[in-house]
Amino acid sequence: MAQSEITPLYLQEERINAAVYALLQSETFRRATRMRQLLQYVVAETLAGRGERLKQFNIAVDAFGYGSDFDPQMLTSVRTEAYRLRSRLEYYYRTEGATDQVRISLPKGGFMPIFELRRENIPATEVRAVARAVSPARLLILPFSGLNIADADMLVAFHDEISLHLANLPLVALLSRSTSSKFGQLGATLRQVASESEAAYVMEGSLFRQDRTYRLILRIIDPQQDVIVWSTRHEQRVEDMMAFQRQVAGDVAASVRSWLEARPSSFGLEDAMAPRQVFRDDVLLREYLRLGHLTSGNTAEATSMFNEAIMASPGEGLTHTAMALGHLQSGRLQEAYRAAERGVELAPHSALTHSSLAAIYLHMRDFDGAIMFAQKSLALAPEFDAVKLLLGDCYLHAGFHKTAIAQLEEAHLLMHEHPAALAHLGYAYARTGQQGEARRLLNMLQDSADVAGGPNAAAMTLIHTGLGEAEQAFEWMNRALMSRQHSQQLLLLSSPAYDSLRAYPRFSVLADRAQLS
Numbered sequence: 001m002a003q004s005e006i007t008p009l010y011l012q013e014e015r016i017n018a019a020v021y022a023l024l025q026s027e028t029f030r031r032a033t034r035m036r037q038l039l040q041y042v043v044a045e046t047l048a049g050r051g052e053r054l055k056q057f058n059i060a061v062d063a064f065g066y067g068s069d070f071d072p073q074m075l076t077s078v079r080t081e082a083y084r085l086r087s088r089l090e091y092y093y094r095t096e097g098a099t100d101q102v103r104i105s106l107p108k109g110g111f112m113p114i115f116e117l118r119r120e121n122i123p124a125t126e127v128r129a130v131a132r133a134v135s136p137a138r139l140l141i142l143p144f145s146g147l148n149i150a151d152a153d154m155l156v157a158f159h160d161e162i163s164l165h166l167a168n169l170p171l172v173a174l175l176s177r178s179t180s181s182k183f184g185q186l187g188a189t190l191r192q193v194a195s196e197s198e199a200a201y202v203m204e205g206s207l208f209r210q211d212r213t214y215r216l217i218l219r220i221i222d223p224q225q226d227v228i229v230w231s232t233r234h235e236q237r238v239e240d241m242m243a244f245q246r247q248v249a250g251d252v253a254a255s256v257r258s259w260l261e262a263r264p265s266s267f268g269l270e271d272a273m274a275p276r277q278v279f280r281d282d283v284l285l286r287e288y289l290r291l292g293h294l295t296s297g298n299t300a301e302a303t304s305m306f307n308e309a310i311m312a313s314p315g316e317g318l319t320h321t322a323m324a325l326g327h328l329q330s331g332r333l334q335e336a337y338r339a340a341e342r343g344v345e346l347a348p349h350s351a352l353t354h355s356s357l358a359a360i361y362l363h364m365r366d367f368d369g370a371i372m373f374a375q376k377s378l379a380l381a382p383e384f385d386a387v388k389l390l391l392g393d394c395y396l397h398a399g400f401h402k403t404a405i406a407q408l409e410e411a412h413l414l415m416h417e418h419p420a421a422l423a424h425l426g427y428a429y430a431r432t433g434q435q436g437e438a439r440r441l442l443n444m445l446q447d448s449a450d451v452a453g454g455p456n457a458a459a460m461t462l463i464h465t466g467l468g469e470a471e472q473a474f475e476w477m478n479r480a481l482m483s484r485q486h487s488q489q490l491l492l493l494s495s496p497a498y499d500s501l502r503a504y505p506r507f508s509v510l511a512d513r514a515q516l517s
Contacts, residue, residue, distance in 0.1 A: 013047055016115050019102035028092040032368055035085045037063050042113050043104065051112035059111060080361075082111060083341065084369050136173040137260060139166065139220070140199035143184035147208040154241070155207060158216065161245045162205075165253035171260040175199060194223035201229070213237045216248060220256070230259045233413045254406040258391070261375060317347025321356045328360055331494055336360045344373075351381035358390060363494045367398035385415050389424045397496050401432045419445060423459035427497060430466030438463055457483055465497060474506050481513050 020043050023029050024036055041063035045054055056078040060066040064078070086106040093103055103116045141163055144155045160177070167174045175197060183193045190202055201220050208215045215235040219228050232255055238244045321343035327336035340357040347353045358373035374391040381387070388411035395404035408425040415421040426441035442463050445455045457480035464473040493511045501507045 015102050016043065016047065016104070019100065019104055019115075022097065022100065023089075023092060023104070026092060026096045028088060028096055032084075032088065034064070034081050034368070035088055038081050038085050039104075039113075042106070042111055046112055054111035056111075080337065080364065080366055080369065082106060084366075084372075088372075136171050137200045138173045138175065138198060139201050139203060140175045140183065140193065140197050141166070141180055141203040141205075142193075143180060144205040144207055147206065149207055149209055157241075158205070158207060158245055158248070161249040162218075162252055165249040166256060169253060169257050169260070171257065190221060190223040190226070199223070212239070214244065218252060220259075230256065231414075232410050235413060251406045251410065254403055255410055258375060258403070258407070259378070317343040317345070317350060317353050319343075320346060321350075321353045324356055324360060328363060328494075329492060333360065333364050333494070337364065349380060351377040351387065354380065355387045355390060358387075358394065362390070362394055362397065362496065363492065365397075365496055367394055370394040371398060385411060386420075388414065389421060392428065393424060393497070396428050396431060401428075404428055405432065417444070417448075419448075419456035419459040423456070423462040426459075426463035427466035430463060430468075435467060438467055454479075462497060465501060468500065470501055470504060473501060474504070474510065477510050481510065 020039065023039065029036055029039070038059065041059065042051075042054055045051060059078050064081075086108070089105055093100065097103075101117060105114045105116070107114060141159060144159050146152070146155050149155060159180070163174060163177065166172050179197060183197060188196075193199065194202060200222075202223055203218060203220050205216060205218045208217075213235065215233065217233045218231065220230040221227070222229050232252060234248045234251065236244065320339045324336045324338075324340035324343060327333070327339060337357075337360050340353070340360050343350075343353040344357050354373045354377035358370045358377060361367070361370035361373060371391065371394045374387055374394050377387045378391060388407060392404050392408035392411060395401075395407055405425075405428055408421070408428050412421040412425045422441045422445055426438045429435070429441070430438035442460065445459055445463075448455075457476050460476040461473050461480055464470075464476060493507075498507070
């Protein structure tokens with residue numbers, strides 16, 4: 001990086017306004033309504049000479065439209081948006097705005113933006129690095145293999161349909177079919193293929209057939225590190241092969257796009273080589289939760305134990321994340337947010353710290369923030385199936401229904417029809433008008449139930465909630481609370497999934513029981 005690359009300057013108002021306009025038109029900020037409002041407001045106030053007066057109360061009332069009775073001690077919206085705006089600005093200037101001359105930043109602990117001017121003499125090596133960071137990823141799709149597939153043309157048809165959909169993604173530079181055929185016949189190693197084709201990623205696929213049931217498994221590999229960075233599986237009984245191919249290709253394109261948008265390189269070059277710590281983190285986190293007595297409602301004792309753990313290892317992000325989840329379980333969203341944010345700062349390469357912050361954003365109804373951190377978690381650990389459910393929920397509550405269904409259907413397949421996956425997918429089907437599909441999953445839960453325990457009560461609760469069947473939802477929630485196993489699988493009652501039940505008096509009664517279960 002060039003020395004003194006960014007030099008503070010008093011800039012003309014029109015140049016700053018032009019920089020704001022570029023930010024608002026960018027892909028990074030296009031859908032972020034609240035951040036756009038905050039950015040425009042703090043810049044306008046600063047240019048008008050009122051930057052020193054930017055406080056939470058003023059922003060809440062003037063920028064976000066809260067009433068004058070707004071209490072900044074009770075709501076975290078302003079602080080949350082300021083944190084997200086700061087992170088999103090940093091991300092923008094690493095990617096889309098890497099060559100912008102005027103840069104806008106938001107200092108920690110304040111709301112008055114800083115305006116800076118980038119030097120003209122940017123080293124050529126840096127420009128090339130930026131170009132690599134923001135250019136589309138070169139993807140080579142190798143010919144698919146087939147098991148019990150006598151028709152070679154079927155494999156080609158799947159390959160072509162998926163290629164067609166992926167070629168339309170702006171983040172992908174897809175190599176030609178002739179190149180694919182050439183390397184498919186060579187028998188070279190993936191690293192040799194990548195070196196000669198200059199592909200950043202290689203996709204492999206295999207199709208298996210049993211009677212009328214087809215299973216397609218796809219994976220994308222980083223050939224330089226020899227690791228699988230993305231994978232999916234599609235399996236169903238097929239009556240219309242062309243329709244199945246189109247459906248699979250569309251789902252694959254949506255999933256690949258989500259993965260590409262959340263690649264580690266998109267939020268820091270150092271993350272690209274981050275070690276996979278998800279399994280170590282999982283063991284640590286389970287131990288913290290066990291020690292914290294979180295499932296028995298001993299909040300004060302849990303907080304004390306977590307504070308002791310943090311004092312003993314102040315640099316360990318997982319202790320802060322565990323405390324955040326404890327606060328989330330007890331409904332203390334503000335404390336949960338602060339602890340989870342600290343966990344991410346201390347453990348920036350941990351998928352669990354990012355997914356925990358995403359879950360807290362979801363419970364705070366900040367769906368854009370939830371999506372962003374869930375995507376980062378998946379980019380760090382593509383094998384983290386539970387986060388795929390979380391990301392699907394985030395898309396659903398944010399209103400991206402097709403993307404949500406595609407994400408949850410993928411998780412449902414990868415998790416081998418686990419009751420939790422059935423529940424989240426069934427809820428999404430119900431909320432998007434596909435009641436027939438939701439009831440089909442209810443029947444699957446009934447059919448797969450063991451005789452003694454019955455169907456998974458937590459899963460039944462969620463799907464009935466999505467269908468708007470409050471009485472059935474409360475009945476199954478009551479059953480779940482009577483089962484030690486199923487009560488631990490219930491969504492926390494602060495989840496937006498239960499918003500349709502909150503007006504019922506019975507919800508408050510069951511919520512009180514849940515706090516003590």
